Amino acid sequence: SQQGEEDPQALSIQEGENATMNCSYKTSINNLQWYRQNSGRGLVHLILIRSNEREKHSGRLRVTLDTSKKSSSLLITASRAADTASYFCATDARNNNDMRFGAGTRLTVKP
């Protein structure tokens, strides 16, 4: 079974608004990563947060991690139409070295 589960499944916002996506997971992890996938393409790494970190920033991206709740959130500020894509969280579990992905959040940013 997959490790991460994103919420919501789909999100539609206007350009300039902020988009927040959540991810929940089940087992202890070394780190959690967020990836982006444009339609019909491969996934591209966005940001990684380690299990001992609580928040991380990269440009317009802000990621939080709450290991007690086994959850993470990805915030995209001042969204642009080009941010339209699917966003996946992936966990690197402590008991193995395999990456597990959730079902993704499909973000649509309307111009």
Added chain:
Amino acid sequence: EADIYQTPRYLVIGTGKKITLECSQTMGHDKMYWYQQDPGMELHLIHYSYGVNSTEKGDLSSESTVSRIRTEHFPLTLESARPSHTSQYLCASKELGGRGNTIYFGEGSWLTVV
């Protein structure tokens, strides 16, 4: 920029045909993966490898097979394709061991079996 390549990008084949999806990476990564993803759906891990001569089955049962004769290549083969195999297949790689290693993806291979 990821140096991992998949061919073909798009393939339409008839039922019963044998096909091999190629995947190669030039980053020297030991770990390689194959994921299957239907449009708009989650990724399912179907095969992975820790290095040369290592192959493991993933979470999702698959009728495909893989081989890892060289570090750079991780081809996936379907001996007899069926319409249920229609999907996107994503190859990926990362460094073995360590913590927080990014996984790099190819652009994917879209397979349609008619």
